[in-house]
Amino acid sequence: MSKETAAGAPQALEQRVLVSGRTIGLITAGLILFGGIAIVSDTFLSGYTMFVLSRQVAFFTIIALAQAVCLVVGGMNLSVGAIGSISTVMLGLALANAGLSGWIAVPLAMICGAAAGLANGLLITKLRINSFIVTLSMMFILMGLRSGISGGQPYAVPKSFGYVGQQGILGIPYVFVIMLAVLAALSYMYRNTVLGRRMLATGGNADAARLSGINNDNMIICANVLSGLLAALAAVLWASELGSAAPETGDSWLIVTFAVAIIGGTGLTGGVISPYGVMMGGIIYTLIRHGLIELKANPYYMNVYIGILILLTIAIDRIREIYGEGKSK
Amino acid sequence: MLELRGISKSFPGVKALEDVSVTFDAGEIHALVGENGAGKSTLMKIITGIYRPDSGQVIHDGTPLNFGSYRESLEAGIDIVHQEIQVVPESTVAEGIMIDKLITVPHTGIIRWDEVNKAALTYMRMVELDIPPNTLIKSLSPAQKRLTQIARALAADARVILLDEPTSALTEHEAENLFRILRDLRARGVTLVFVSHKFEEVFALCDKATVLRDGRVAGTRKIADIDSDELIAMMIGREFVETHLGRVNVNRERVMLKADRLTRRGKIHDASFELHEGEILGFYGLVGAGRTELARVIIGEEHTDSGALSVNGAPARIGNIGDSLYKYSIGYVTENRKEEGLFLEDSVRSNISVAIWPRLRDRLTRRIDQREEDEVCRETVRSMSISTPGLNQTVENLSGGNQQKISVGKWLAADCDILIIDEPTIGVDVGAKDQIHHLIRALAEDKRKAVILISSDMPEIIKLANRILVFREGRIVGEVDDVDNPDKGYREISLAIGEFLK
Numbered sequence: 001m002s003k004e005t006a007a008g009a010p011q012a013l014e015q016r017v018l019v020s021g022r023t024i025g026l027i028t029a030g031l032i033l034f035g036g037i038a039i040v041s042d043t044f045l046s047g048y049t050m051f052v053l054s055r056q057v058a059f060f061t062i063i064a065l066a067q068a069v070c071l072v073v074g075g076m077n078l079s080v081g082a083i084g085s086i087s088t089v090m091l092g093l094a095l096a097n098a099g100l101s102g103w104i105a106v107p108l109a110m111i112c113g114a115a116a117g118l119a120n121g122l123l124i125t126k127l128r129i130n131s132f133i134v135t136l137s138m139m140f141i142l143m144g145l146r147s148g149i150s151g152g153q154p155y156a157v158p159k160s161f162g163y164v165g166q167q168g169i170l171g172i173p174y175v176f177v178i179m180l181a182v183l184a185a186l187s188y189m190y191r192n193t194v195l196g197r198r199m200l201a202t203g204g205n206a207d208a209a210r211l212s213g214i215n216n217d218n219m220i221i222c223a224n225v226l227s228g229l230l231a232a233l234a235a236v237l238w239a240s241e242l243g244s245a246a247p248e249t250g251d252s253w254l255i256v257t258f259a260v261a262i263i264g265g266t267g268l269t270g271g272v273i274s275p276y277g278v279m280m281g282g283i284i285y286t287l288i289r290h291g292l293i294e295l296k297a298n299p300y301y302m303n304v305y306i307g308i309l310i311l312l313t314i315a316i317d318r319i320r321e322i323y324g325e326g327k328s329k
Numbered sequence: 330m331l332e333l334r335g336i337s338k339s340f341p342g343v344k345a346l347e348d349v350s351v352t353f354d355a356g357e358i359h360a361l362v363g364e365n366g367a368g369k370s371t372l373m374k375i376i377t378g379i380y381r382p383d384s385g386q387v388i389h390d391g392t393p394l395n396f397g398s399y400r401e402s403l404e405a406g407i408d409i410v411h412q413e414i415q416v417v418p419e420s421t422v423a424e425g426i427m428i429d430k431l432i433t434v435p436h437t438g439i440i441r442w443d444e445v446n447k448a449a450l451t452y453m454r455m456v457e458l459d460i461p462p463n464t465l466i467k468s469l470s471p472a473q474k475r476l477t478q479i480a481r482a483l484a485a486d487a488r489v490i491l492l493d494e495p496t497s498a499l500t501e502h503e504a505e506n507l508f509r510i511l512r513d514l515r516a517r518g519v520t521l522v523f524v525s526h527k528f529e530e531v532f533a534l535c536d537k538a539t540v541l542r543d544g545r546v547a548g549t550r551k552i553a554d555i556d557s558d559e560l561i562a563m564m565i566g567r568e569f570v571e572t573h574l575g576r577v578n579v580n581r582e583r584v585m586l587k588a589d590r591l592t593r594r595g596k597i598h599d600a601s602f603e604l605h606e607g608e609i610l611g612f613y614g615l616v617g618a619g620r621t622e623l624a625r626v627i628i629g630e631e632h633t634d635s636g637a638l639s640v641n642g643a644p645a646r647i648g649n650i651g652d653s654l655y656k657y658s659i660g661y662v663t664e665n666r667k668e669e670g671l672f673l674e675d676s677v678r679s680n681i682s683v684a685i686w687p688r689l690r691d692r693l694t695r696r697i698d699q700r701e702e703d704e705v706c707r708e709t710v711r712s713m714s715i716s717t718p719g720l721n722q723t724v725e726n727l728s729g730g731n732q733q734k735i736s737v738g739k740w741l742a743a744d745c746d747i748l749i750i751d752e753p754t755i756g757v758d759v760g761a762k763d764q765i766h767h768l769i770r771a772l773a774e775d776k777r778k779a780v781i782l783i784s785s786d787m788p789e790i791i792k793l794a795n796r797i798l799v800f801r802e803g804r805i806v807g808e809v810d811d812v813d814n815p816d817k818g819y820r821e822i823s824l825a826i827g828e829f830l831k
Contacts, residue, residue, distance in 0.1 A: 200679075
């Protein structure tokens with residue numbers, strides 16, 4: 001009987017996509033950072049700062065998710081930034097050159113991102129090339145295309161296009177609301193849908209997944225399309241916030257996506273993701289960046305702290321794994 | 330001589346070893362047996378210095394050893410041949426053997442490969458490894474890799490060699506060859522500690538056996554003085570003899586699966602057979618004889634070159650495992666549960682329900698019904714008596730027997746009409762083995778499934794099957810029917826099988 005109750009206990013949700021002890025650790029770290037900055041700075045707790053920072057959080061979280069969905073199936077996407085850039089160019093062409101409305105231009109940009117992801121997915125699965133090589137090549141190809149097409153010049157976008165990126169509701173930026181919707185959708189997908197759980201299975205053990213009737217190729221293709229869509233979404237939101245479609249949009253994304261995804265607890269070998277954890281990663285990343293500015297630290301050293309932070313999160317995980325419970329045999 | 334005196338070792342919450350004292354004499358092959366979790370691996374790790382005992386001593390030729398590391402135990406002349414073959418795939422055989430004592434130009438660290446290869450050859454001859462020393466290890470067969478490991482131990486001047494399930498992944502012939510070499514080593518005065526689940530091997534090879542049960546020594550016996558029933562009784566602490574589960578009630582009218590001259594070049598030739606409702610059809614043969622290969626062709630993991638397959642009387646075209654599972658209701662329990670059967674880092678729940686997610690999906694919302702999922706999983710856990718604290722438990726933390734039950738349970742949950750079960754009890758202890766046997770039996774008997782049982786374990790296949798197909802070199806070379814006839818003895822059936830293998 002006791003066994004029955006244990007199995008049916010209220011925590012009967014997928015443990016790998018849930019708020020785990022690790023996420024609680026992340027929340028604690030976030031709160032400490034938040035409290036620390038609030039003490040040091042007198043402008044930090046203003047509505048304006050919160051607005052700007054939550055917009056950054058949303059942006060970092062979405063691009064990190066674009067990386068995380070590929071990590072989940074046991075791959076990676078080095079071309080996230082390049083997909084962001086080419087989608088931005090697509091958006092700019094549609095809005096500025098073709099004079100289309102945002103209602104058409106945005107879907108076009110998203111399709112462009114999804115198509116790039118599809119190309120990645122097909123190359124990885126049909127030609128059986130490692131995702132590192134495929135997406136590395138794709139990064140160069142797309143970067144070259146965006147430079148060639150745009151000539152490096154930003155595209156002007158209509159003023160009304162900035163609405164979503166710059167405005168908000170009740171002091172919360174629309175961008176942040178969109179991120180919350182994306183998080184909810186992804187959490188639902190990984191926990192409650194066949195597609196999501198199969199993607200986790202593929203990343204967890206591809207051989208076992210195949211022998212359980214799962215078509216791994218389809219899972220990898222889906223993950224890459226999803227990654228492309230998320231990268232394009234981030235690019236569109238960025239253009240809206242900036243009020244212009246800048247071709248160099250994705251140039252700095254790559255390292256950030258790995259950093260935030262890893263801090264957020266995404267397993268590098270696949271099979272493990274916590275979308276809300278990734279958001280916590282985004283929050284911590286944003287707070288550290290902002291905290292250093294508040295402390296008037298030399299911004300050139302900023303990446304040192306991010307590097308240490310990544311090592312620290314992974315080290316804590318390893319220590320827990322080595323000395324933690326259940327590994328005593 | 331290696332002597333263990335009063336070794337105890339605890340891990341948080343578990344007492345792994347308690348007051349273990351054993352003496353392994355020089356020039357003896359000493360078996361170490363016990364169920365999974367009895368403490369064999371922990372003991373091996375203490376002898377080789379990977380773990381430090383909480384109390385007790387390891388004494389080698391009169392000198393107490395205070396092992397801080399694996400390195401130190403190696404230097405004391407103790408080596409281990411692991412169950413998982415641990416060799417660097419990209420290095421040469423000579424390098425693998427001489428890894429600890431590569432011959433260099435004095436004071437430079439530059440390796441003299443000609444000398445290394447020559448020295449390696451000496452040890453390769455000892456283990457009858459007849460290949461060029463510069464062969465890459467990755468191109469070797471499992472048996473050759475095993476011999477490489479033993480040669481390495483010899484090169485390191487090991488006086489004590491621990492062998493952990495050394496015959497896993499070896500064919501019978503290769504195993505016999507290995508035994509000859511081990512006997513040879515025994516004659517040279519090497520102390521050999523042999524860990525195995527296979528009793529035939531223990532009885533064929535060893536001089537003594539020490540049985541571990543729940544972390545304690547249940548006894549040490551001369552092999553000449555006991556039989557396998559007695560050994561099993563010592564292991565599980567009760568009498569335990571069952572060679573036959575009785576008649577299988579087969580419905581010969583209903584052919585569930587029919588293979589007609591299935592061929593896959595280089596692997597199987599002209600395989601034809603029929604499988605009936607309620608039947609347990611045994612596939613017997615050596616590793617590599619074509620049994621697993623045929624199973625993989627049936628489920629669409631590999632394509633056929635010619636021949637036809639029909640399921641339930643209708644021709645079947647199975648392109649992949651998704652087809653086999655969802656269109657034809659054929660499940661396959663793999664022989665490599667860790668590599669291919671389980672999501673080790675995932676929950677018991679996901680491991681059981683992975684093949685039925687589409688069925689649990691709400692047609693409108695596309696949502697997997699979690700209540701129903703938990704219900705199916707709990708039912709599987711119950712009916713297979715899987716011992717787990719809950720459905721959220723990570724499978725990695727369960728014992729080998731429970732893992733295997735989950736690997737089978739996945740297909741039980743999927744409710745397949747036809748189930749192919751490949752080596753279901755490899756590396757599983759006696760108690761769990763018996764439970765799995767009764768479960769397979771119940772699948773055919775009570776649930777009226779059609780079961781193909783692939784096994785190299787003759788007692789197992791004779792205990793369960795009602796008909797046995799014998800495989801050799803990719804062909805079905807014979808059929809033994811009426812295996813479940815209680816009037817037929819084990820000996821009669823095993824001789825009939827052996828006849829086809831000649």
